[in-house]
Amino acid sequence: MYTIGIDLGGTNIEAGLVDKTGHIEARCACQTAPERGARAVIQDMIALAHAMLGAAAEKGIFVSAIGVGTPGVVDKTGTTVTFANNLGWQGVNVAEPMRNALGLPVVLENDATAACIAEWRLGALRGEQEALFITLGTGVGGCFLVGGRPYTGAFGAAGEVGHMVVDRQGPLCSCGRHGCWEMLASAPALARMGRQSAAANETSLLHVLSGGDPARIDGAVISRAAAQGDEAAQAVWARYIDALVLGLENLNMLLNPTAICLAGGVTRAGAQLLEPLQNRFERERVYTELPMPRLCLTALPKDTGILGAAMVGQR
Numbered sequence: 001m002y003t004i005g006i007d008l009g010g011t012n013i014e015a016g017l018v019d020k021t022g023h024i025e026a027r028c029a030c031q032t033a034p035e036r037g038a039r040a041v042i043q044d045m046i047a048l049a050h051a052m053l054g055a056a057a058e059k060g061i062f063v064s065a066i067g068v069g070t071p072g073v074v075d076k077t078g079t080t081v082t083f084a085n086n087l088g089w090q091g092v093n094v095a096e097p098m099r100n101a102l103g104l105p106v107v108l109e110n111d112a113t114a115a116c117i118a119e120w121r122l123g124a125l126r127g128e129q130e131a132l133f134i135t136l137g138t139g140v141g142g143c144f145l146v147g148g149r150p151y152t153g154a155f156g157a158a159g160e161v162g163h164m165v166v167d168r169q170g171p172l173c174s175c176g177r178h179g180c181w182e183m184l185a186s187a188p189a190l191a192r193m194g195r196q197s198a199a200a201n202e203t204s205l206l207h208v209l210s211g212g213d214p215a216r217i218d219g220a221v222i223s224r225a226a227a228q229g230d231e232a233a234q235a236v237w238a239r240y241i242d243a244l245v246l247g248l249e250n251l252n253m254l255l256n257p258t259a260i261c262l263a264g265g266v267t268r269a270g271a272q273l274l275e276p277l278q279n280r281f282e283r284e285r286v287y288t289e290l291p292m293p294r295l296c297l298t299a300l301p302k303d304t305g306i307l308g309a310a311m312v313g314q315r
């Protein structure tokens with residue numbers, strides 16, 4: 001069985017023709033440019049899907065459905081984006097115009113939920129019933145797997161873990177509150193802490209590894225400097241782990257999962273992220289009488305968006 005997975009991001013739209021094992025047979029992409037408005041973006045998604053249907057026809061492949069992963073909140077029917085701040089969308093029915101143009105079922109899902117479904121079907125959460133999936137990217141997203149299914153709440157907005165306040169005195173978030181978890185645990189938050197540290201430490205390796213340009217200090221630069229023994233970078237990394245553990249432990253208490261899977265750009269640090277996280281988590285968790293949840297990193301670091309969207313189409 002093949003589906004078309006469309007990953008709608010704030011910057012790019014990527015589409016792939018995907019089989020049920022996660023093999024991507026063909027792919028294409030274009031820029032999102034959300035300022036053009038929803039209609040133009042949907043037209044581009046239709047064009048990408050047409051290109052994938054063309055590739056499928058050439059290979060004699062039957063396509064059963066189209067799945068779309070989108071930022072923001074998706075309604076419970078899987079047709080409409082209730083709101084997506086980074087696209088500037090409110091109440092946009094995406095499925096109907098796509099279905100009318102393409103003649104195939106179209107199912108929408110929040111992108112973090114879609115990635116969680118892919119992780120559960122193909123990756124690090126296979127076989128799990130109660131699990132937590134967290135993305136550490138531009139923001140911090142999440143999905144709760146309950147009884148082997150994503151829990152999306154009454155109106156599709158569950159799992160917005162990034163806006164859980166962990167420090168009332170923390171930085172102002174786009175949602176209007178201070179100290180949201182994503183202001184401390186997202187990739188931009190890590191970069192911000194790195195820039196602040198570099199400004200206060202003239203001899204830090206952060207300067208050398210970013211070529212002297214503070215704007216180029218990101219998670220990769222910080223983890224490299226920390227691995228090379230730079231104290232300023234190690235302190236940033238420790239603060240980042242601290243913020244991450246705080247939120248994860250809150251969610252662990254709330255959900256009591258058997259596994260917690262982390263995905264997103266920051267997880268490229270690999271063991272440098274996972275090992276201190278496991279140690280801190282083990283030390284600080286409250287219910288020590290219970291088994292420790294399995295902390296792991298995504299097994300699908302590439303093409304998670306396309307795979308997630310395609311798996312949404314296969315449900």
Ligand SMILES: [Zn+2]
Nearest residue numbers: 163173175180
């Ligand atoms: Zn917030």
